[in-house]
Amino acid sequence: MPTRDMRQPLPMGVGSLTRGWAAVLALGVVGTVVGIVGYAVERTQGMVATGMRDLGTMQGATWGxxxxxxxxxxxxxxxxxxxxxxxxxxxxxxxxxxxxxxxxxxxxxxxxxxxxxxxxxxxxxxxxxxxxxxxxxxxxxxxxxxxxxxxxxxxxxxxxxxxxxxxxxxxxxxxxxxxxxxxxxxxxxxxxxxxxxxxxxxxxxxxxxxxxxxxxxxxxxxxxxxxxxxxxxxxxxxxxxxxxxxxxxxxxxxxxxxxxxxxxxxxxxxxxxxxxxxxxxxxxxxxxxxxxxxxxxxxxxxxxxxxxxxxxxxxxxxxxxxxxxxxxxxxxxxxxxxxxxxxxxxxxxxxxxxxxxxxxxxxxxxxxxxxxxxxxxxxxxxxxxGVGSYTPSLVELAVTVGLFSLGAVLITLFMKVFPIVDLETEASTELEEVSA
Amino acid sequence: MTKRGVVTIGMILVGAVLMVWSYFVGAAPWCATGVECSNPRVEWAPALFVLGVVVAFSSALYYSIAKDK
Amino acid sequence: MAIDLDRCQGCRACVEACKIENNTPSAVFWMYVFRLEEGTYPDTSISFLPRPCQHCHNPPCVKVCPTGARFHRDDGIVLTDFDRCIGCRYCEVACPYGVNFFNWRKPEQAFADYQLKMDDPDLAAVTGGLIPPYRNPDLDELQGDEQRRTAGSAHYKGVVEKCTFCVQRVEKGLDPACVVTCPVEALVFGDLEDPNSPVSTYLRGRDQFKLLEELGTDPSVIYVGGTPPTPDAREIERPMTGVGNANA
The missing domain is CATH 1.20.1630.10 (Formate dehydrogenase/DMSO reductase domain)
Structure with missing residues (x-):
């Protein structure tokens, strides 16, 4: 999707929103929402919503x-x-x-x-x-x-x-x-x-x-x-x-x-x-x-x-x-x-x-x-x-998905407000200096 | 030495002093056998440690951004 | 505290006493008694091993606590400040004895499994609303010189708790609930540093051991009249220990 105004587009795709980018972002946002819902469940029910349990008599794992x-x-x-x-x-x-x-x-x-x-x-x-x-x-x-x-x-x-x-x-x-x-x-x-x-x-x-x-x-x-x-x-x-x-x-x-x-x-x-x-x-x-x-x-x-x-x-x-x-x-x-x-x-x-x-x-x-x-x-x-066991619950998996998705969202957003690869002008001027 | 250099080194020193002081003096002592081991000697000392890290690394910002007069 | 394994008959009265005194939620056992079996059939032997918090002099849980919520008092009792604990559960993984319990649920949910529902109309017809759900009022007080909220159980969700040696009773000069309840006086409580205390006189001249002493935790719970559990030991009977799994 080209920018609507006639101004010259910024380098490295900054500011210009493409379909692929939007798809990645949408996917990330959906995943993040899943994570937020999972965490909301965990907070309202208590951490009983996770698969973690006490060590010892409860035979669980308290860190998961x-x-x-x-x-x-x-x-x-x-x-x-x-x-x-x-x-x-x-x-x-x-x-x-x-x-x-x-x-x-x-x-x-x-x-x-x-x-x-x-x-x-x-x-x-x-x-x-x-x-x-x-x-x-x-x-x-x-x-x-x-x-x-x-x-x-x-x-x-x-x-x-x-x-x-x-x-x-x-x-x-x-x-x-x-x-x-x-x-x-x-x-x-x-x-x-x-x-x-x-x-x-x-x-x-x-x-x-x-x-x-x-x-x-x-x-x-x-x-x-x-x-x-x-x-x-x-x-x-x-x-x-x-x-x-x-x-x-x-x-x-x-x-x-x-x-x-x-x-x-x-x-x-x-x-x-x-x-x-x-x-x-x-x-x-x-x-x-x-x-x-x-x-x-x-x-x-x-x-x-x-x-x-x-x-x-x-x-x-x-x-x-x-x-x-x-x-x-x-x-x-x-x-x-x-x-x-x-x-x-x-x-x-x-x-x-x-x-x-x-x-x-x-x-x-x-x-x-x-x-x-x-x-x-x-x-x-x-x-x-006795031997314990631990299986992550759905809530934990949802939060996991949410964390990874949030990371994807942050990186995709950054890509559109700032060049994710530094501009060549910098590299070339610095290179000149190094060789000079 | 320029004002820029003095301030930068000053910030690094202040940050380092804050870190060392809060870790060894301000925060809770390294022991586990008394009530006093559970409280920092100075409340919020860990926050001062973090502040020390922030001040020390902010010196780079100052050094790079400050305008020449 | 001294625990005489020759006397213990595994009745778990101490476990009950602890739950009643400290109002611990279901599946939480500040005091626990292992019923162990060793050997192979037919040459098996059975033994009992009460397990309160060991109140170590060199407590790993206190060392790892990031906020100082877990602390060691000068009288040797290791306590948790429920107002300060952030619920990271580091103490729980650091403790080799497995005595820490996390409040996975809200306090009001934590008892739902086994407490009578007082607003149940069928029940109200019998009690006439005269018998309220029991809650030990001493548990809400702040304890000791340091005035921290350390007694009792399930004040908040999301904090860790464990055996307090019934600090609310010790502060009043009483023995812990498990000690006074034991029908065979297998548990003896007192100041180990005082040579004339009941526990010191009881221990004098007896063979003794501490649990997992090789880890250097220096427990202040001392066992007499028995041997440490061998690696072969296995539990033969367990109480309900699950929490919130499906419909527990």
Whole structure:
């Protein structure tokens, strides 16, 4: 659908609404509404509407798919800021095309992670207030809420805002309905050499500051589980590093999928080239190899000479209740590994196969997150309570659909108010400077 | 050093001090054996920690956006 | 608290006493008694294991609580501040003993399973409206020096609760409900740090163990006259434990 007025259309499809875009948005809105309805049911009935129940005599799992989603979404956020930071730190200019969408993905994923925590709380309003009022550093949740959700989100927003300022200034010069918005974003940006030098300096230092924050943030999520001595399957030193690596796997997988969609939708075959995908593929391959190594270490540890409860847990994982999910998740990680390794060895990066790998590793990541959270509760009781069970209820599934849909809505909306790929003028001027 | 640099470094320092102070002094102590362990020494100290993070990263905004006089 | 396993006969009177004193909802067992079987038929043995909150000196639940709603009093009782709890249930997964219960339902729904409906016309004809649903008034008071709402159960939906050692009774110098109800005096309550308290004199010279002591939680519930449950132990009889599943 062309814009009605005669003004020149904005680049990257900003402001021009197409049928495909509207369809994606409509689908997302429907999914979001499903989620809101699900959450309304949960709030009015109490959390009895979920499949979660108490540990012990009630033989349930008190943390379920919501906590798995918290960990997953925060994991996805890893990618954006890492890729963006690596581009700045190592001057990977061929990846410039995916930097902006990676930053957007980080912000959206963090918002979803925060919402996933909120839907899991029995007293959400109190939660928002009391965490700021009373939060205790001794609780691993302190890191989750203060560093991950607040600090990391704010840092990512600052990063996204600053790196996009020049584009906003370029767009603000063109007459359009969004001109006022771009002018606000540009905040008096003047394209002077001093300003450019400042921008480079700021983004470099921000990237440098964000990288350690990122390791701390994802580790702190690992500590939520890894520090619990009373829960077999959780207690361990590998949790924090494994969380960081799996976060990278799911995040980079997400970027590949998003980049392919944007590339197709906006016709940016040249801007987001094969080499960009190749680099992302290699990055994903490296992370995946590391994580699979962790999986082998983990499995060997629980089957070699397990304690009594660990044995019950490992049997449930490897050949019992959770076996289908465990082996399914491992398969969705091994298959992409083989695909990526093949493409890396033959040096032929096919976008289709990369997207397949991206989707598969995310399925695997969700599965693995679920397997970290749930089995240790149902099969890891140290007192003779008997084996428990947990199945997500319809309400939980509805909220899950809602969260993913909300993410899609946020990204599709962003695409129409701001270029999701940074404008070439910026890349070229900066390139000139680099070579000069 | 320019005013821009001074203010930026100042903001980072203020943010860092807020974070360190609220984590180690303002918030609840690292213990689990008394009522005092459950209350922050200064109420809303965790909010100050978050404020510290925000101030520190806002320095980038200031550095980049502030106008030269 | 000391629990004498030689005396316990698994009658679960303590479980009932706890539910009545603290008004806990259905399927919530602050005090619970395992009825365990070990070995293979015909060489089996049966044992009983009462399980209140262990009120650890090094409590994992207190450490992980993000808001300080779960706290350890100077007298050793571990309590939950129902006005502060945000319902994240971290204490529940951190506790190796499985003593925490979450209020999945609103308080008024939580009792619907087993409480008489007082406005039922058939019932009103019998009682004439004279017998109101019982609710222990002591549970609404704020407890201790710190004046927090910690006693009793089901004040709000969406918060976690557990055994309080009947803090509302202890504050008045009384023993917990389970202790006074036990028909065989298998439970002994008192100050473990006071060498002359009933519990200290009871424990003197007896073999004792603590549950899952190897985890370093240092429980203040001490078992005498028995052995810890082996990994082989399994429950032979369970009370109704489901909540809200289908038509529970």
């Amino acid at each position: 798919i919501y906590i798995a989603l918290v960990v997953y979404f925060v994991g996805v956020s890893f990618a954006g800021i890492t890729v963006a930071a690596l581009i700045r730190l190592f001057r990977l200019d061929k990846l410039r095309g995916v930097a902006r969408m990676a930053e957007v993905l980080t912000v959206v994923a963090l918002i979803l992670g925060a919402l996933a925590i909120i839907v899991d709380l029995g007293q959400p309003v109190r939660g928002v207030i009391n965490l700021f009022r009373y939060a205790r550093p001794q609780s691993p949740f302190f890191g989750t809420f203060s560093l991950v959700i607040s600090g990391y989100l704010f840092a990512s927003l600052v990063y996204l805002y600053l790196t996009a300022r020049r584009d906003a200034a370029v767009l603000a010069r063109r007459p359009s309905r969004l001109q006022g918005f771009f002018r606000l974003w540009a905040a008096g940006y003047e394209d002077t050499p001093e300003q450019r030098a400042r921008d480079r300096r700021v983004t470099f230092w921000l990237a440098l500051a964000i990288l350690p924050l990122l390791v701390i943030a994802h580790s702190s999520l690992g500590f939520v589980f890894g520090l619990q001595v009373g829960r077999p399957g959780w207690f361990g030193t590998l949790q924090a590093p494994a969380f960081v690596v799996l976060a990278g796997v799911s995040g980079v997988g997400h970027i590949i999928v998003l980049a392919a969609i944007v590339r197709k939708a906006l016709g940016l075959e040249r801007r987001i080239g094969r080499d960009a995908f190749g680099w992302l593929g290699l990055f994903l391959l490296g992370l995946l190899a590391t994580y699979l190594y962790f999986v082998v270490v983990e499995v060997l540890t629980i089957i070699y000479q397990p304690g009594v409860i660990e044995q019950r847990l490992s049997e449930a994982l490897l050949s019992g209740t959770y076996a289908w999910l465990f082996w399914g998740s491992v398969a969705t990680l091994v298959v992409p590994f083989l695909i990526l390794a093949w493409m890396a060895l033959t040096r032929t990066w096919r976008v289709g196969w990369l997207v397949t790998s991206g989707i598969l590793v995310n399925l695997g990541a969700i599965g693995k997150r679920y397997l970290i959270v749930v089995p240790s509760q149902t099969h890891g009781q140290l007192l003779p309570y």
